[in-house]
Amino acid sequence: MKRSVFIGALSLAGLAAGAAAAGTLDDVKARGKLNCGVTTGLVGFAAPDANGVWGGFDVAVCRAVAAAVLGDATAVEFVPTTGKTRFTALASGEIDMLARNTTWTFSRDVDLKFEFIGVNYYDGQGFMVPASLGVTSAKELDGATVCIQTGTTTELNLADFFRKNNMSYEPVPIETNAEGQQQYLAGACDTYTTDRSGLASTRAAFENPKDHVILPETVSKEPLGPLVRHGDNEWGDVVRWTLNALIAAEEYGVTSANIADMAAAAGDNPEVNRMLGTEGNLGEMLGLDGQWAVRAISAGGNYGEIFEKNIGENTPIGLARGLNAQYTDGGLLYSPPFR
Amino acid sequence: MSDTHAQTVRFVRDTMLPEQAPPATAVGVIGWLRANLFSGWFNSILTIIALGFIYLVLSIVVPWLVSPTWDAASLTECRGILKEMGSEGHFGGACWGVIRDRWVQLLFGFYPSHLYWRPILALVLLAVALAPVLFGEHVPKRLIWFSAIYPFIMPWLLWGGSVWTPIMVAAGLAVGYVAYRLIAVTGGTLLALVAGVVAAMVWWLFLLGPVSGGFDSIIPLGLEGVESRDFGGFMLSLTIGIVAIAISLPLGIVLALGRQSDLLILKSICVGFIEFIRGVPLITLLFVASTLLNIFMPPGTNFDIILRVIIMATLFASAYMAEVIRGGLAALPRGQYEGADSLGLNYWQAQRLIIMPQALKISIPGIVSTFIGLFKDTTLVSIIGLLDPLGLSTAIRADSAWNGIVWELYGFIALLFFICCFSMSRYSMYLERKLRTGHR
Numbered sequence: 001m002k003r004s005v006f007i008g009a010l011s012l013a014g015l016a017a018g019a020a021a022a023g024t025l026d027d028v029k030a031r032g033k034l035n036c037g038v039t040t041g042l043v044g045f046a047a048p049d050a051n052g053v054w055g056g057f058d059v060a061v062c063r064a065v066a067a068a069v070l071g072d073a074t075a076v077e078f079v080p081t082t083g084k085t086r087f088t089a090l091a092s093g094e095i096d097m098l099a100r101n102t103t104w105t106f107s108r109d110v111d112l113k114f115e116f117i118g119v120n121y122y123d124g125q126g127f128m129v130p131a132s133l134g135v136t137s138a139k140e141l142d143g144a145t146v147c148i149q150t151g152t153t154t155e156l157n158l159a160d161f162f163r164k165n166n167m168s169y170e171p172v173p174i175e176t177n178a179e180g181q182q183q184y185l186a187g188a189c190d191t192y193t194t195d196r197s198g199l200a201s202t203r204a205a206f207e208n209p210k211d212h213v214i215l216p217e218t219v220s221k222e223p224l225g226p227l228v229r230h231g232d233n234e235w236g237d238v239v240r241w242t243l244n245a246l247i248a249a250e251e252y253g254v255t256s257a258n259i260a261d262m263a264a265a266a267g268d269n270p271e272v273n274r275m276l277g278t279e280g281n282l283g284e285m286l287g288l289d290g291q292w293a294v295r296a297i298s299a300g301g302n303y304g305e306i307f308e309k310n311i312g313e314n315t316p317i318g319l320a321r322g323l324n325a326q327y328t329d330g331g332l333l334y335s336p337p338f339r
Numbered sequence: 340m341s342d343t344h345a346q347t348v349r350f351v352r353d354t355m356l357p358e359q360a361p362p363a364t365a366v367g368v369i370g371w372l373r374a375n376l377f378s379g380w381f382n383s384i385l386t387i388i389a390l391g392f393i394y395l396v397l398s399i400v401v402p403w404l405v406s407p408t409w410d411a412a413s414l415t416e417c418r419g420i421l422k423e424m425g426s427e428g429h430f431g432g433a434c435w436g437v438i439r440d441r442w443v444q445l446l447f448g449f450y451p452s453h454l455y456w457r458p459i460l461a462l463v464l465l466a467v468a469l470a471p472v473l474f475g476e477h478v479p480k481r482l483i484w485f486s487a488i489y490p491f492i493m494p495w496l497l498w499g500g501s502v503w504t505p506i507m508v509a510a511g512l513a514v515g516y517v518a519y520r521l522i523a524v525t526g527g528t529l530l531a532l533v534a535g536v537v538a539a540m541v542w543w544l545f546l547l548g549p550v551s552g553g554f555d556s557i558i559p560l561g562l563e564g565v566e567s568r569d570f571g572g573f574m575l576s577l578t579i580g581i582v583a584i585a586i587s588l589p590l591g592i593v594l595a596l597g598r599q600s601d602l603l604i605l606k607s608i609c610v611g612f613i614e615f616i617r618g619v620p621l622i623t624l625l626f627v628a629s630t631l632l633n634i635f636m637p638p639g640t641n642f643d644i645i646l647r648v649i650i651m652a653t654l655f656a657s658a659y660m661a662e663v664i665r666g667g668l669a670a671l672p673r674g675q676y677e678g679a680d681s682l683g684l685n686y687w688q689a690q691r692l693i694i695m696p697q698a699l700k701i702s703i704p705g706i707v708s709t710f711i712g713l714f715k716d717t718t719l720v721s722i723i724g725l726l727d728p729l730g731l732s733t734a735i736r737a738d739s740a741w742n743g744i745v746w747e748l749y750g751f752i753a754l755l756f757f758i759c760c761f762s763m764s765r766y767s768m769y770l771e772r773k774l775r776t777g778h779r
Contacts, residue, residue: 040721040730041737048734050440052449052569056737077568080734082724085629089724092633178736178745205743207418316415316739 024096024228024235025287028069033077036062037095040080042177043201044311044319045101045121054078057310058099061120061226061243064296065097068242068288073299083152087112090229097239099226101195103153113230117240120225120303122323122332124218125157126196128203131213133190138217142167147180147189149173154194157220177202191215195222201317238286245275245293248335249302251326256301263294275338282338303333402426403433411436413740437741438751444735445728445751448571454499454563458574461496464489465581473766490585497570497578499562503551511547515539567645571726573755579645580714580759583652587713588706590653591660592699596690598665609661616658622719624651629723648720656713663709667702668694700774707767711760718756728752 028034038046038058046056059078067073079095090098091113101123102108104116127138127146135141138161148155150173162169172189174180181202184192192199196218203209226243228236249255252272254262259276266278273279277290286292300306304326311319325331363369376386407424411417417434426432438445447455468489471482491505519535526534555561570578597609616624628647636642671694679689699706721730732748735741 039737040724040726041734043737043739043742045737047737047739048444048449049738050444051452052444077566079568080724080726080730082722084626084722085724088630088633092630092636094633176733178733181743182745201739201742204739205414316742 024232025069025238028096028235032070033075034062034066034070034097035077035079035095036065037079037081037086037089037098037100038062039100040082042101042198043205044197044315044317046078046099048078055310057121057306058101058226060300060306060310061099061246062097063299064246065239065242067299068245068292068296069238071295073295087114090114090227093229096235097226097228101224102227104223104225104227105153108227114227115230115236116225116227117236118225118243119223119332120243121197121223123195123197123222123224124323125154125193125220125222126199126218127191127193127215128184128199128212129191129215131211135191135215136213138215138219139165139167141169141191143169144190145170145172145188147172147174147183147192149177149180149194150175153220153222158193161219181205193219197311197317197319200319201311204316204318234287238288241286242292242296244335245296245338246303246306247326247333248275248338249293249297250304250333251328251335254297254302256298256305259294259297263291271338403431406432406435408432409435409439412440414743415740433747433750434744435747437735437744437747440741441731441735442751444572445731445748445755446573448575448726448731449569450565450571450574451563451569454565457496457499457562457565461493462577464492464496473770495562497565498567499564501551501555501559501561503554503558503560504547507547507551507554508543511539511542514542567643570645572731573728573752575645575720575725575727576714576717576756577759579649579652579717579720582649583656583713583717584710586653587656587660587709590657591664592695594657594661595664595668598661599668613658613661616655617662621652621655621716622722624655625719625723627651644725648723648725652713652717655716656709659709659712660706663702663705664698666705667698667700670701671697703767703771703774707763711763714759714763715756728755 063073283290515535518538522534523531
């Protein structure tokens with residue numbers, strides 16, 4: 001503790017001002033650990049288990065990047081961030097990347113000077129109502145009381161949606177998802193609105209999930225993706241193509257089970273060969289070695305495996321792939337070619 | 340007496356009756372009940388209503404509390420157990436499995452499990468170090484020396500690292516003292532004081548790292564280091580709370596004295612500091628610590644987040660402490676100051692021997708309230724992303740096995756805080772009784 005005070009004080013004096021001149025990739029390699037910002041806890045996306053080991057859908061992206069860069073999926077320092085601290089943590093360099101169900105918006109990308117490197121989950125805002133209410137469409141919610149988290153984009157989306165459809169509503173402001181859950185169950189509001197993935201996990205925790213329905217309307221676009229700082233394109237490329245490798249691996253049928261065989265020797269599919277480093281030198285172009293994608297995919301499997309393990313239909317959350325299916329299956333996941 | 344009188348009065352008692360036991364309605368349980376609960380029709384009605392209310396609350400809470408779900412591994416399993424028992428519904432019974440699964444995490448956060456002995460030892464040693472301060476007359480006098488070195492032992496135990504670092508930090512005090520003595524011989528006391536502070540600062544800022552590093556390379560002795568990020572749970576609250584409490588009291592005394600001082604600059608600095616800190620909410624200061632400092636400092640600087648929070652909490656508490664102690668100072672009769680002057684005591688002697696012992700005694704309830712408030716305020720750090728017990732409760736709920744659990748976690752956390760705060764408040768009452776030496 002004491003030492004870091006003095007290091008801090010020293011830096012304050014400007015003596016260490018040039019220390020961070022190197023790129024993030026070099027910093028991470030030198031440190032031997034990836035500092036990855038995650039949420040303080042969101043079901044299925046990021047949560048520590050009883051032993052303090054983080055797991056979840058967003059966490060898997062951190063682990064894949066750590067595996068690609070450092071060769072060790074456990075070499076990640078998870079930094080829990082709240083909605084209020086996440087952007088400063090990234091901007092100040094406290095974390096190297098942020099994988100915290102953050103919606104890709106224009107102002108965050110442009111004005112806050114961040115670089116969204118892709119989308120790992122296409123979400124959208126939905127509504128949950130008790131089945132006994134007999135509502136089948138969000139358009140029938142005129143005059144409803146709505147539980148809504150304050151200070152989020154969902155609050156604005158809600159206002160937009162009701163204004164567009166010329167309906168009125170009465171907001172019941174809440175602070176956290178847990179509070180929303182309690183208020184909704186206690187009947188303080190007719191409907192609870194937040195991202196559909198959040199609704200699904202909230203509903204899964206209910207005593208009788210079947211008594212509640214999630215309405216079909218999606219009132220907003222919430223593309224959630226990992227982000228890095230503006231201006232360090234080498235590092236941005238590493239994170240972007242790690243995510244792309246996970247997505248492409250699913251498309252080409254590379255799984256954690258068969259990757260050892262496929263990476264051992266060049267196969268029939270030249271694209272897979274290039275990705276797994278049995279052909280070409282894509283890894284070197286990134287500033288990594290040829291096996292980077294092999295390690296990233298081995299860390300937690302390809303995108304589909306990560307999805308199924310953390311939030312898929314066999315988990316309590318039970319999300320369908322929907323928009324998050326490969327483009328070949330009618331979804332939006334589309335990795336640019338590895339060439 | 341005359342005979343006539345003997346004829347008119349048939350019976351005169353000439354012996355005392357033996358004492359009888361008081362009637363059953365005036366003593367024992369019944370007597371107490373009559374005196375305290377049913378002393379009139381109005382009180383009787385109130386008692387019955389209150390009893391009914393207490394029964395109502397207990398009849399809901401107790402069955403909820405007594406719930407055989409200790410071994411459950413998930414909320415679904417809890418519900419299964421409760422369903423078998425026939426108690427269903429939103430309030431069917433507590434799910435204690437989450438506490439069994441996570442109580443260690445709620446206490447220690449992410450601290451490496453093979454090192455749990457270190458925070459525990461630090462806590463035990465804290466009790467030893469506090470004993471001479473809190474219960475001075477019951478323990479050997481020499482234990483106070485241990486209290487003096489404890490502030491250097493605690494961070495070393497918690498954060499680990501080389502044993503030379505705390506030793507060299509302590510050596511800084513010696514360096515400052517030597518500088519003070521050397522200058523005091525030739526220059527004045529004030530000059531010597533300044534020189535002492537400057538020498539200690541130079542030592543801590545520039546020489547400490549190389550010197551302790553040098554010693555470490557000769558005799559490598561140390562504990563496994565633990566990152567601040569791994570601190571969490573109740574241990575984090577205790578660390579922040581105890582350090583802030585321990586530093587804010589002396590700091591508050593200095594500020595209170597500074598505020599009463601005749602030296603204009605000193606006084607304005609103290610007043611400005613106190614009024615500024617009291618004028619902003621703690622959460623603002625915490626945001627300054629967590630986000631604003633990050634922006635101001637050069638990128639790549641690693642200024643420990645817990646240390647930043649401790650500094651902010653300490654400054655916050657010391658401003659309040661200063662005002663509480665100023666209240667104590669103001670309550671002292673003018674004669675005490677004049678008496679000290681008439682004895683020929685200088686300023687510091689007067690403060691140490693006459694003013695402070697009385698002023699602090701008057702302020703004990705206020706001081707302890709500030710301590711308790713500060714300790715509870717540590718839960719605010721969950722808002723800036725530190726996983727204190729409240730932050731961890733969110734993280735635990737994010738585990739799909741425990742998603743949906745609220746009351747059990749908050750109840751457990753409340754119990755932990757209640758134990759700490761209640762003992763502090765009882766201690767302050769004990770201290771007040773012990774120090775009640777007159778004035779009444």
